Amino acid sequence: xxxxxxxxxxxxxxxxxxxxxxxxxGYFLVAIILQMIFVVWDIAFFSLNGYMVDHVIPQGxxxxxxxxxILYLAAILVISLLFVSLNFMARGRISQGLMFRIREEGFxxxxxxxxxxxxxxxxxxxxxxxxxxxxxxxxxxxxxxxxALYLSLFVLGLIGYMLYLNWKISLIVxxxxxxxxxxxxxxxxxxxxxxxxxxxxxxxxxTAYNEGITGVKTIRSLAEEMAFIEKFEKLSAEMxxxxxxxxxxxxxxxxxIIATTGVGLGLLLWFGTEEVLVGEMxxxxxxxxxxxxxxxxxxxxxxxxxxxxIQPAIAxxxxxxxxxxxxxxxxxxxxxxxRMAMYQGNVHGAGEDGYEDRIESIEFRxxxxxxxxxxxxxxxxxxxxxxxxxxxxxxxxGAGKSTIVSLLCRFYEPTFGEICFNNRDYRERSLHWLxxxxxxxxxxxxxxxxxxxxxxxFGNPDxxxxxxxxxxxxxxxxxxxxxxxxGYDTPVGEEGKRLSSGQKQLISFARAILVDPQILILDxxxxxxxxxxxxxxxxxxxxVLKGRFSFIVAHRLSTIRxxxxxxxxxxxxxxxxxxxxxxxxxxxxxxSLYQKQLLHHQEREILGKDxxxxxx
Numbered sequence: 001x002x003x004x005x006x007x008x009x010x011x012x013x014x015x016x017x018x019x020x021x022x023x024x025x026g027y028f029l030v031a032i033i034l035q036m037i038f039v040v041w042d043i044a045f046f047s048l049n050g051y052m053v054d055h056v057i058p059q060g061x062x063x064x065x066x067x068x069x070i071l072y073l074a075a076i077l078v079i080s081l082l083f084v085s086l087n088f089m090a091r092g093r094i095s096q097g098l099m100f101r102i103r104e105e106g107f108x109x110x111x112x113x114x115x116x117x118x119x120x121x122x123x124x125x126x127x128x129x130x131x132x133x134x135x136x137x138x139x140x141x142x143x144x145x146x147x148a149l150y151l152s153l154f155v156l157g158l159i160g161y162m163l164y165l166n167w168k169i170s171l172i173v174x175x176x177x178x179x180x181x182x183x184x185x186x187x188x189x190x191x192x193x194x195x196x197x198x199x200x201x202x203x204x205x206x207t208a209y210n211e212g213i214t215g216v217k218t219i220r221s222l223a224e225e226m227a228f229i230e231k232f233e234k235l236s237a238e239m240x241x242x243x244x245x246x247x248x249x250x251x252x253x254x255x256x257i258i259a260t261t262g263v264g265l266g267l268l269l270w271f272g273t274e275e276v277l278v279g280e281m282x283x284x285x286x287x288x289x290x291x292x293x294x295x296x297x298x299x300x301x302x303x304x305x306x307x308x309x310i311q312p313a314i315a316x317x318x319x320x321x322x323x324x325x326x327x328x329x330x331x332x333x334x335x336x337x338x339r340m341a342m343y344q345g346n347v348h349g350a351g352e353d354g355y356e357d358r359i360e361s362i363e364f365r366x367x368x369x370x371x372x373x374x375x376x377x378x379x380x381x382x383x384x385x386x387x388x389x390x391x392x393x394x395x396x397x398g399a400g401k402s403t404i405v406s407l408l409c410r411f412y413e414p415t416f417g418e419i420c421f422n423n424r425d426y427r428e429r430s431l432h433w434l435x436x437x438x439x440x441x442x443x444x445x446x447x448x449x450x451x452x453x454x455x456x457x458f459g460n461p462d463x464x465x466x467x468x469x470x471x472x473x474x475x476x477x478x479x480x481x482x483x484x485x486x487g488y489d490t491p492v493g494e495e496g497k498r499l500s501s502g503q504k505q506l507i508s509f510a511r512a513i514l515v516d517p518q519i520l521i522l523d524x525x526x527x528x529x530x531x532x533x534x535x536x537x538x539x540x541x542x543x544v545l546k547g548r549f550s551f552i553v554a555h556r557l558s559t560i561r562x563x564x565x566x567x568x569x570x571x572x573x574x575x576x577x578x579x580x581x582x583x584x585x586x587x588x589x590x591x592s593l594y595q596k597q598l599l600h601h602q603e604r605e606i607l608g609k610d611x612x613x614x615x616x
Contacts, residue, residue, distance in 0.1 A: 019105070019324075021141070024097050030090040034083055035150040041079075043157050087146075095142035102134040102320060114329040115411045119371070124207025129323050132202060133316035140313030144306050151303035158292045158299070165285050169272050173293055176264040180257060184307070187253040194246040196315040201239035208232045265293045330413055332431050340430060353430040359437065359518050360387050360422050362408070362549060367417035369403060369572075377403045378572035381417070390550040392563035394593070400572040401553045405521055408551065410434055439517030443524030445508035447496030452481055453488040455496075455507055459515040471514040474544060477506035519549040538562075566590070 021028070110126065118126075162170040212219070212228060219228050268289060275281035332340070336353055343354035351357040362385045369378040377400050385391055393401040406412050407419060410431060418425045426434060439459075447455050456468050463471075468488065472478040480503055484490040496504040505525070512520065542562075552563055560566060561580040568576040568583070568590050576583055576590050583590035 020098055020101050023101070024094050027090045027093045027097070031087065031094065031146045032149060034087045034090070035146055036153060037083060038087075038150055039153040039157050042154060043161055091142045091146060095138045098138040098141055099134055102138065103130055106130040106134070106320070106323060109324055109326075112328045112331070113326060115406070116329060116371075117326060122203070122207045124205070124210050125203040126323065127210070128199075128203040128206045129316075129319045132206070133199065133319050137313045137316040137320060140310055140316075144310050144313070148303060148306045148310065151299050151306060154295075154299050155303060158295065162289055162292050165289055166272075166275070166281055169268060169275060169281070169289065172271055173264045173268045175267070176260045180260045183253070183256050183260065187249060187256075191246060191249050191253070192314060194242055194249060195312040196318070197242040198239065198246060199312065199315045199319060201235065201242055204235050205232075205239060208235055265290070268293045330410060330431065333427065336428065336430055351430060351433040353433055355424065355429060356422060357433075359549065361385065361420075362519075363418075363420045363423070364404075364407075365418045365420060367407065367414045367419060369407060369412065369415050376572065378407075378414075381572060381574070383567070383574070385549055387549065388547055389565065390545055390552065390563045392552045392560045392566040393569055394560065394566060394590075395569035399569040401569055402523060403572075404569070405523060405551055405553055408519070409438055409440070409521070436515075437518040439512035439515050439520045441505070441508050441512050441520075441522050441525040445496070445501075445504040447492045447499070447504055447507060449492070449494050451486075451489045451491055452484075452507060455492060456488075456510045456514055458511055463514055467514060468510075471510040472506075474513055475506050475509040475541070477503075477510050480506070513544055517548070519551070520545065521551045521553075523553045525552075568593070 107130065110130075159170070159174065162173070208231065212232065219225055272281065272286045272289060275286070339353045339355075343350065343352070347354055349357055364381050364383040367378055367381040368376060369381075370376045381400075381404070383391075383404075393404060395401055403412075407414060410419075410426060413427065420426065421429060421434070448458060453465070453468055456471060457463050460467075465488075469478060472481060472488075481488055481490070490498075492498055492504075492507075496507070499507070509525070550563075552560070564579065565577055566580060566583055567574050570589070576586060576588055578586070584594065
């Protein structure tokens with residue numbers, strides 16, 4: 001489930017502004033200055049009406065009214081075009097700059113977050129925050145905020161100028177302002193709450209879209225199209241309901257504002273006319289105050305509408321900040337960072353943190369781990385592995401095999417106990433040092449959009465073409481690659497969709513080997529290749545595994561039998577361990593598991609299935 005949105009502190013909000021808004025302060029300053037110029041310009045333009053009524057029109061033909069008007073309008077046009085151009089440039093730079101910074105920092109921060117964060121948050125939710133929310137916030141910050149500033153200054157300017165013209169009548173007109181402000185505060189809270197719900201539903205819809213596209217084969221193969229469509233329609237209907245509620249709140253809010261400001265205009269006409277009749281105020285002043293009162297009402301309404309449009313941006317900011325303010329649960333400690341700064345990787349034979357680079361032993365010491373507080377996966381797990389050993393982890397689904405490997409890779413950390421490299425807790429070592437010494441081949445290979453060469457070289461971008469080819473030859477990927485029209489320069493497509501599952505797996509093998517890791521991890525790594533190809537891979541890996549730590553999870557029988565030690569895991573504990581022959585001789589749980597798999601294999605052969613796959 002998505003994380004609960006935390007309440008932001010003032011300090012947190014200030015940090016957000018410092019990271020994203022302050023770097024663009026120059027453009028904001030230009031936009032603010034332009035808004036102030038527009039306010040003065042517009043108020044002066046409207047005041048011309050009253051001046052003409054009182055001074056120009058009474059002079060009749062003596063005043064060159066037409067010439068003055070044309071020159072005045074021409075000057076307004078030229079200057080306005082210049083200011084409008086500068087205004088659009090400044091706001092466009094703010095919008096694009098904010099979107100760039102939020103998405104860049106958001107992507108970088110997501111790469112550093114712990115795997116547990118992605119367990120709690122859906123892909124659609126995160127995508128929506130870094131795309132839709134970032135765009136919404138950037139557009140509002142660049143366009144609606146300066147617009148709100150302009151409208152606010154204009155309203156304040158009108159208030160000041162109307163008080164200057166006739167403060168008594170103005171105060172009567174302004175008696176409606178408190179009621180207007182009360183309505184604004186009440187409705188904006190309601191609109192903001194609904195806007196947050198709309199954003200939340202948008203994330204769920206994005207997730208549904210993603211699942212519907214990436215899982216389309218599964219959906220169709222199970223004939224669940226209608227069920228999935230109904231699920232999507234339910235989410236869509238819920239979002240429509242919240243969106244409609246937001247529209248209705250706004251639709252109710254705007255007429256009430258119009259009514260309150262309209263009352264003010266009526267009061268002006270009533271009392272202002274009496275002032276003109278008794279000679280206390282000129283007709284031109286009444287006209288200009290009427291114009292100002294009308295614009296005061298309209299601009300106040302525009303201001304409220306703009307504030308309403310800003311509400312979704314506040315919700316977007318909350319959601320963006322929630323991601324960027326989430327600390328990485330697994331990261332280098334201050335002591336490790338200090339050591340890295342001190343040694344800077346300059347000690348011969350040492351890692352970037354100053355400790356020895358070569359790993360001689362790996363040890364799990366009384367390790368407990370749980371994904372949820374009340375559901376332990378590992379309890380008191382102990383294991384010591386020496387350099388060059390290959391360890392196979394077997395057991396039922398949910399026994400904890402993949403968890404052990406994930407802890408070893410420090411994708412997660414023990415809730416209790418230690419995992420030590422060379423008798424030192426690996427939390428005292430650099431996270432980058434550890435993970436740069438890993439070579440991992442997963443059951444479901446992931447390839448990046450690019451060429452085969454790019455994917456093999458991904459973990460070692462400085463590798464030569466000869467090294468890339470050699471890695472491919474070791475795992476028997478070279479023949480099929482050379483049979484492709486563009487060879488190593490063949491594009492693999494998004495997530496490697498242009499290649500078969502077996503071909504993608506071979507490339508992921510080559511990629512892991514090219515890194516030349518001290519620790520090689522195979523997690524159901526040959527489940528996607530045929531037995532003949534697997535045999536060729538095993539021949540190459542037999543040499544590759546020498547002199548390395550290797551951990552093999554739920555692999556085929558041939559790999560399991562060749563491991564130095566096989567660990568039979570049950571409920572997070574080792575119940576049997578030894579070589580294949582030793583475990584068979586024990587006549588225990590491993591033998592029972594082996595016999596079941598052997599019987600299953602024989603049944604498949606009887607049925608004429610030529611593909612051998614033993615899930616241990």
